[in-house]
Amino acid sequence: DDSxxxxxxxxxxxxxxxxxxxxxxxxxxxxxxxEPLPENPLIPTRLVVRESTGPAPAPA
Numbered sequence: 001d002d003s004x005x006x007x008x009x010x011x012x013x014x015x016x017x018x019x020x021x022x023x024x025x026x027x028x029x030x031x032x033x034x035e036p037l038p039e040n041p042l043i044p045t046r047l048v049v050r051e052s053t054g055p056a057p058a059p060a
Contacts, residue, residue, distance in 0.1 A: 008050065008051035008052045009050035009051045009052065010050055010052045011047070011048065011049050011050045011051075011052045011053040012048045012050070013045050013046070013047060013048070014045060014046040014047075014048050015043070015045050016043065016044070016045075019043055019044075020043055023041055023043055027041060
């Protein structure tokens with residue numbers, strides 16, 4: 001992850017690619033076996049806040 005190498009350091013989303021691959025494989029196998037698929041297969045992510053974000057300006 002190079003995002004901390006830029007100026008300003010970029011805010012990013014951390015994704016667990018091993019979990020993404022595992023879920024994709026599980027969904028593919030379920031599709032092949034004609035099993036019902038989950039409504040919304042969520043995969044947890046984590047916001048990594050760095051210096052490229054800040055608070056919204058106050059209303060005028």
